[in-house]
Each structure stands twice: as C-alpha cells, then as structure tokens.
Amino acid sequence: MSDFSTLALIVIAVSTALMAFIQIGVLIFGAVLARRVNRLADRVEREIDPFMAKVHEMGDQASHAAKLASAQFERADQLTSRLSQQAEETLDAAQQVIITPVREAFALIDGIRAALARRNEPSAEPPTRSPTQAPDPPAAPKPSRDKDESLFVG
Secondary structure, X not given: OHHHHHHHHHHHHXXXXXXXXXXXXXXXXXXXXXXXXXXXXXXHHHHHHHHHHHHHHHXXXXXXXXXXHHHHHHHHHHHHHHHHHHHXXXXXXXXXXXXXXXXXXXXXXXXXXXXXXXXXXXXXXXXXXXXXXXXXXXXXXXXXXXXXXXXXXO
C-alpha cells in the first residue's frame, strides 16, 4: 500500500499545483479585463462629456426661454386687464355724458307734449250731481305709449 499512498500523494500534489496555476491565470485575466474596462470607461466619459455639456446648455436655454415666455404672458395679462378697465371706464363716461342728457331731453319733450295735449283738450264742465248720488270712481289713467317709448333706450 505504500505505492498507492505515494501515488495518491503525487496526484493530490499535481492537482493542487494545477488549481493554483488556474487561479493565478484567472487573477491575471481579471486584472487585464479590469484595466480594459477602466480604459473603456475613460474613453466613454471623454466622448460623453461634450454631449452632456451640450445637453446642459440646451437645458439652460430652455429654462431661459420659459422665463421669457412667462414674463411675456404676464405682460399680456396686465395689458388686457388694463384695456378692459379703460374700456369700462370709457363706457361709463359715455353713458354719463351722452345717455343721461338724452334721457332728460326725452323726458322734457314728453312733458311738453303732455302739457300741449292738455291745453288742446276741450274743456267740459262736469255734470251736476245730486247730493244723494255717489261720486264716479276715478278713471284709470290710460297708459301712454309715448311715455313708454321715451323710457326705452336702445
């Protein structure tokens, strides 16, 4: 059995040496691969840096354009609100200057027409009543179409 134990020890020694050589080879290959990956990463980084700078520049320009657009919209909003306020003030002034005196003039003309109409009516004496007779109920005033038309503004 001594030959068998010697043979087994030789096989164990050779297999241990072979495993050590394989592990050293893997370590060397790993180091070479790591160096190549680092060089590739450096190259990609060098090539991407100008692209990223352009992307940052475009982002800055887009931000600046958005700020300018926002300021322009704000100015437009202020302009429209001022314009609407001035239009409202102008219409109010026009109403005070034009419409109110026209209404007053129409009312004066209606008053003159009514006075002339009463003046031209024939005067009739009311019939005499007996003291036992009840007085006539007052007549309902006739709606005047001229008065209604003078009040209409349109």
